[in-house]
Amino acid sequence: MNILILGGGGREHALAWAIRQNPKCDRLIVAPGNAGIANVAECADLNILSRAEVLEFAQENAIDFVVIGPEAPLAAGVSDALRDAGFLVFGPSQAAAQLEASKAFTKEICDACGAPTAAWARFTDAASARGYVSAQGAPIVVKADGLAAGKGVTVAETVDQAHEAIDAIFDGEFGEMSVVIEEFMAGEEASFFILCDGTDCLPVGTAQDHKRVGDGDTGPNTGGMGAYSPAPILTDALQEQVMARIVRPTMAEMAARGMPFQGVLYAGLMIDGGEAKLVEYNVRFGDPECQVLMMRLGGQVLDLLLACAEERLADMAVNWADDHALTVVMAAQGYPGAYEKGSIILGLNTLPESSFAMTFHAGTASRDGHIIATGGRVLACTGRGATLAEAHARAYAQVDAIDWPGGFCRRDIGWRAL
Numbered sequence: 001m002n003i004l005i006l007g008g009g010g011r012e013h014a015l016a017w018a019i020r021q022n023p024k025c026d027r028l029i030v031a032p033g034n035a036g037i038a039n040v041a042e043c044a045d046l047n048i049l050s051r052a053e054v055l056e057f058a059q060e061n062a063i064d065f066v067v068i069g070p071e072a073p074l075a076a077g078v079s080d081a082l083r084d085a086g087f088l089v090f091g092p093s094q095a096a097a098q099l100e101a102s103k104a105f106t107k108e109i110c111d112a113c114g115a116p117t118a119a120w121a122r123f124t125d126a127a128s129a130r131g132y133v134s135a136q137g138a139p140i141v142v143k144a145d146g147l148a149a150g151k152g153v154t155v156a157e158t159v160d161q162a163h164e165a166i167d168a169i170f171d172g173e174f175g176e177m178s179v180v181i182e183e184f185m186a187g188e189e190a191s192f193f194i195l196c197d198g199t200d201c202l203p204v205g206t207a208q209d210h211k212r213v214g215d216g217d218t219g220p221n222t223g224g225m226g227a228y229s230p231a232p233i234l235t236d237a238l239q240e241q242v243m244a245r246i247v248r249p250t251m252a253e254m255a256a257r258g259m260p261f262q263g264v265l266y267a268g269l270m271i272d273g274g275e276a277k278l279v280e281y282n283v284r285f286g287d288p289e290c291q292v293l294m295m296r297l298g299g300q301v302l303d304l305l306l307a308c309a310e311e312r313l314a315d316m317a318v319n320w321a322d323d324h325a326l327t328v329v330m331a332a333q334g335y336p337g338a339y340e341k342g343s344i345i346l347g348l349n350t351l352p353e354s355s356f357a358m359t360f361h362a363g364t365a366s367r368d369g370h371i372i373a374t375g376g377r378v379l380a381c382t383g384r385g386a387t388l389a390e391a392h393a394r395a396y397a398q399v400d401a402i403d404w405p406g407g408f409c410r411r412d413i414g415w416r417a418l
């Protein structure tokens with residue numbers, strides 16, 4: 001079959017790499033792709049936020065299945081345009097994508113279905129939000145209500161910090177008009193990924209990531225500097241608890257509202273004392289969590305994503321190996337602040353490429369026979385092994401073979417579990 005993947009990051013490289021291994025995949029196109037993706041698929045230059053452009057491209061190229069990687073095209077309704085035209089699509093509708101696009105929407109769904117999450121309140125003006133924070137005290141969490149690329153959240157340790165965050169939101173830093181204030185939840189965070197076909201759900205893995213830029217979880221937040229799977233804290237019993245109390249009730253509530261969720265639900269969880277609460281939902285695979293999930297799932301992922309889009313997850317099971325995967329993100333110096341583009345990365349052609357070691361490209365391009373960095377997060381060096389220590393060693397062996405003075409990475413990915 002002819003498959004189109006939308007996106008051009010490490011997540012999409014990992015998806016393309018896994019899907020390519022499945023014999024059902026004939027032609028694979030990734031739009032826009034990147035220099036690493038070009039090794040496993042054709043890359044197409046396409047505005048993936050334009051419903052019309054994506055639809056026309058899918059029609060012209062006789063695409064059988066579209067996999068949507070990032071949240072932006074989902075929030076823009078690209079999946080609806082494709083589905084309305086009869087295409088098979090992996091990725092939720094615009095309405096269902098509100099589970100990521102709107103924090104307030106998710107909170108209302110949780111309240112309606114009784115899913116445990118932090119107590120919350122929503123405000124549309126700074127003065128009432130400030131007053132509420134003063135009354136509640138700190139620590140407290142301030143969130144811009146909308147897609148802010150993970151940057152719209154402040155975990156405030158003092159009331160003053162919370163007030164500043166509220167002012168920044170209403171000063172238009174994110175172009176937002178409302179703010180959600182949440183109770184601070186203590187505990188350990190983990191991510192849980194569940195395929196949902198509108199009716200049935202199938203867990204496809206757990207992961208933990210490292211959001212801070214520096215070793216020892218210091219410095220500013222990023223999109224994620226590394227991840228590993230499985231997350232030991234998400235035991236089978238806890239996964240079943242999350243399915244029963246959070247995921248299935250959410251899916252039932254979405255279906256009851258006429259917006260069944262079809263795609264991957266990424267549940268960000270806070271775990272404390274054997275109980276899990278929902279921090280947030282995303283409606284796509286995490287990046288770099290996807291890299292470790294794909295490394296563990298391999299080619300079967302195409303069958304799983306197809307079953308999800310064809311609403312036959314009830315008949316599916318995941319073939320699990322007793323393995324671990326770990327990925328280390330290499331980012332351009334300066335990230336998550338301002339960084340330079342265009343530095344040359346050497347050593348990539350010396351790296352092993354197997355089901356145990358893959359360097360996924362996140363922000364790269366080819367220029368004059370060299371691979372250059374074009375993004376903040378640039379590579380995701382990913383290892384798999386029988387133990388997390390083995391996966392860790394394989395990932396860092398790739399890091400150490402890469403010659404890129406313009407880049408850096410954390411040296412402690414996986415520390416909590418190792």
Ligand code: AMP
Binds near residue numbers: 118183186189279280
């Ligand atoms: P979000 O974008 O909602 O995932 O928030 C980003 C990060 O902020 C989360 O991964 C948590 O580390 C933290 N966070 C968000 N909400 C809370 C909360 N209610 N209590 C504690 N930490 C939170």
Ligand code: GLY
Binds near residue numbers: 150209223224285286
């Ligand atoms: N790594 C976090 C995310 O993809 O949102």
